[in-house]
Amino acid sequence: MSIQTLAVIDDDAAVRQSLLWLLASDTLQVSGFDSAEAFLADPRRESFNGLIVDLRLSGMSGIVLLQTLAAWPYCPPVIMLTGHGDVPHAVAAFKMGVVDFLEKPFDDQHLIEQVNHCLQQDQAARALHLHEQRVHLTLATLTEREKEVMQLVLAGLLNKQIAEALHISMKTVEVHRARVFDKMGVKSAVELAGVIASLAGGGGRG
The missing domain is CATH 3.40.50.2300 (Response regulator)
Structure with missing residues (x-):
């Protein structure tokens, strides 16, 4: 111990x-x-x-x-x-x-x-606290476009809707989405939402 x-x-x-x-x-x-x-x-x-x-x-x-x-x-x-x-x-x-x-x-x-x-x-x-630090550090590695795609994924938009909202191709959305998932260590939008929600729900004195 x-x-x-x-x-x-x-x-x-x-x-x-x-x-x-x-x-x-x-x-x-x-x-x-x-x-x-x-x-x-x-x-x-x-x-x-x-x-x-x-x-x-x-x-x-x-x-x-x-x-x-x-x-x-x-x-x-x-x-x-x-x-x-x-x-x-x-x-x-x-x-x-x-x-x-x-x-x-x-x-x-x-x-x-x-x-x-x-x-x-x-x-x-x-x-x-250490988990939150790691997540914040990872978020800082996302490009501006990856952050935009992530926010729309978290809002529940489909790839086609994200492509229309950002005026980019679906293929580009798929690439950015895959990069976000890879960097954040998740395999789905639900997992991504859980990671982000943990930041909002954490904090306070130990």
């Missing part, structure tokens, strides 16, 4: 160290950061499979860090910790997609379960 990675961002050294001890295992590598700034400066920042973030960090707060992460192309699942029951911040954090908002002291077993949930969620979300 491959090793997954988790970042713990907490300026309380005792809490940070206890989390590193509690969560580290043969299949989970846990790294600690004493500030959001330290985490963002780390070259591994976008490769972590999950984040545990303290709300009241010195310097950049946990909420501001969440706002920063929201601008990333892909953000791993986040568990937020707080030393105080803070309903407005909890609501804000959940709106930004955190998996859980835990008040210290928290139940160790519950935290472990939530971390495992994060890692499972990341695996599926990251796979979708």
Whole structure:
């Protein structure tokens, strides 16, 4: 089984160290950061499979860090910790997609379960993100004419109708259609529609 990675961002050294001890295992590598700034400066920042973030960090707060992460192309699942029951911040954090908002002291077993949930969620979300990246890169290789043909195929037009709409021969349509299918890795218009629909339906926090 491959090793997954988790970042713990907490300026309380005792809490940070206890989390590193509690969560580290043969299949989970846990790294600690004493500030959001330290985490963002780390070259591994976008490769972590999950984040545990303290709300009241010195310097950049946990909420501001969440706002920063929201601008990333892909953000791993986040568990937020707080030393105080803070309903407005909890609501804000959940709106930004955190998996859980835990008040210290928290139940160790519950935290472990939530971390495992994060890692499972990341695996599926990251796979979708990578798929979307590949599709976008492939779309960028299509010529303008191939894109025009693809849009009309997706609109349900037959080759003859596409030829009339674009003022080209049916043979030319067939060539462009075949090239689109080949580049997109599909064998039918239905498969092509599914690939494009996956882009519209994907996204969101991991």
